[in-house]
Amino acid sequence: MLSSYGQIREELYAALADALEACGYDSGLLTNTVDFAKTVGDISCSVAFRVAKAHPGAPGDIAKNIADKLIKNPRVQRVSIDNGYINFYLNRERFTKDTMDYIFDADPAKPISNAGASEKAIIEYPSANPAHPLHVGQLRNAILGNSVANLYSACGYRLEREDYIDDLGLQAAHALWGSMNRDKIGLAFDPKKKFDHALGDAYVAAYKYITDNKLDEEIKKLMELMDQEGTYESGLARKQAEEYIAAERETLFAYGIYHDLLVWESDVIHDRLLEKSLAILEKLNLVDKPKDGKYANCVIIDLKRLGNLPPEFKGLREEAKVLIRANGVPNYLAKDIAFHMWKFGILDNTFKFSEFIGRQPNGMPLYTTGREGERMRFGGAKKAVNIIDARQSAEQMMVKVILDAMGRHNAAKELNHLAYGVVELEGGATLAGRKGTWVGHTADDLLREATEKARSMIGERFRFQEKEKDDTAVKIALGAIKFEFLRFSPEKNITFSWAKALNFQGDSGPYCQYTYARALRLLEDSGIKDKSFDPDEITTDPEFALIKQLSRLVEVVEKSCNELRPNVIADYCIDLSYAFSNFYEQLQILKAPDEKHRHSRLALTLAFANALKYSLALLGIPVVNRM
C-alpha cells in the first residue's frame, strides 16, 4: 500500500524522468533527489545540481528547463524554481483527500505495507539467562524485540516470536548450585518472593561463594551432569529454569510482551539437532578433531576453512573456534549454530512441541520445545532477526560466516543481528547479573515505580474508579518506560536514570498519550460517528502541516522496519503529536466558524488519533482515552 506521500512522490519521479529525457538529460540522476521541502513549497527536487555537472548552464536554468517540460499533475498546484531547486506546491484539497482516505483505510489488524511479501521471519528476544530477574538492560532487549516484531508484522512478514532459553550455561549452573547449596550460601528460600527474584538472590550469593572458595571444578562437573540426559542434575536444572521462565513471563506480560515459542538449549541437544548439525559440518569438511596439541580431543572449526573472513576476524589470536570441549560438553556457539540451522530449515525440525501456557494475556498460546509433545510447523524461516546486545557481535558474526561457508549464502545474508548498546547505571556502573548490580534495577521495580508516579499524577477531573485509575496508571507507566527505551538509536549505549525513565514531559510517551487523549475528548464531545468530511475546508497551515505528517505513515513504518530502528517510529509519534498540538492550539475545532469547518477538523482529529494510536502500538505503547 502506498501512502499519499509515496503516491505523489512516485508520480513526480515519473514526470521528472520524462522531463529530463525530453531535455536530453540522464533520468538516472533522479535517485533520492525528491523529498519533503525544507524551506520553499511542499516537495522539492535537487536534480538540477547533478545535471549541471554534465551539462553547461547554472542549476537554476537547468531546473527551469526541466520544469518547463513537466506534464501537469492534478495533485500539484504550482511549481517554482528557487536556488536551483524545483519546488512543488501541492494541491492541498487533493492531497488532504488522498491522505485521509489512506489513513482511514489503515486496519491495525492487517499489514500496512507488503514489503515483507508474506515471507516467514523468526525474531528472537530477549533470551535472558535463567538466573536472575530481568533488569533494565535486558528490558531494553525485550522492548526493542517486541517493537521490531510489531514492525515486521506491520510490513507483512509471517512472524514467529521466539525466546531462547540458555538452561545449560554457566549462569544457569551457578544458579542451580546456589539453590542446591542454600546452607553454604546462607540463604533460605523465601517462598513469598517471586521465583526469579529468589533465584537471583541465590545466584549472586552462589557466585560469590564459588569464587571465594575456588569451586570452578565443581561447577564444571555440575555442567557436565546438567548436560547428560537422565541425571538428577539435568532434571533439576530444567525444572528450575521452567519455574524461572514462568516467573519471567509475569514480568513480560505486565509489559505487554509475548512470544510464540520457547526454544530450550537442552532440547537442541536432546532432540539431536546439535548432533545433526555437526554431521553436516563434518560432511562439508568444516570441522576438525585434533588428537593432540592445544585443541586435543576438541571439536573445532579451523578459521582457515571458512574462506575469506570479514575484517572482524582478521586479527584473531586464536586460529580456531571450539565447538565441543575436550570433556565432551558443547559450548554456546555449537548450540547456536544448530539453532540457526533449524531457524533456516537447514536441519529437519525434530523438536517436539507442547503448550507452555495455553493462553497468554494477548489470547495467543505460548509453545515450548520439550521431551514430550508433537511435531509442529515451527522454524524453517527465510529471515531471522536476533535482538542481542552488541557485546555478542563477534559470536553472531561467526554464525553468519559459518552459514556462508556451508554454502548457505542466502541464510547468511538474511541473518540479521540487531546489536543494541548496553544500559549503564548512573556513575558508570554496569549491570552485571553475577554481581547483583541489578538489585533495585529490575524490570519489576521500574514498572512499579513508574506506575506509582503515574497514579499520583492523575487528577480528580474524571472521577476515576480505583480500578480505572490503576489501569490508566499502568498504561502511562508503560508509555513512559517503553518510549524512553525506544527513542534512542539502538546502537547507542544508554545510561539508566530514574529521572529520565519517569519523565512524562517533552519528548515522551505520556506526552503522546496526552495528545491522543485530548483528541479523543474532542471526538467524544462532538458526537461524530461517521468519518465523512469536506476536504476543501482543510487548507490552513497548521492543518496542512498535520496532513503532511499523516501522509508519510507507511514510509516511516517501512524505514523503521528495514533499518531495525524503532526510534524512527518514536520520532514520528512526537512529530505527529506536535503537529496536532499546534493545530489544536491555533484553530477552533468544536467551535469552528461553521459546520463544514467543524466537520472537517473533527475528521482530521480522527485521522490523527488513528495514526497516532497505530504508531504507538508499533512501539508496544497503549493509548488512554483520558488521563
Add this chain to the structure above:
RNA sequence: GGAUCUGUGGCGUAACUUGGAUAGCGCACCUGGCUUCGGACCAGGGGGUUGCGGGUUCAAAUCCCGCCAGGUCCA
C-alpha cells in the same frame, strides 16, 4: 595486536545507510499565552567552528584517509 560501536549548544538526543536550501527536538534558562475544545500544553528567545586534521564535491554532520577520546569484543 586486530576488529567494532560511539563522539552534534550546559545536559540528553535527531538527521549519517541514500551528500542538498537556515543542523531538528527535549531538559535546563528567559519572555508571552488559560472567565480557554484538557497547561502532562502552545508560541517566541538566547545558546552550535557537528571530537581534531586532511581529501573528494557546485554542495559535507553525512562519503574517503589519518589522528584523538570513550565503550565493547576476539580474551
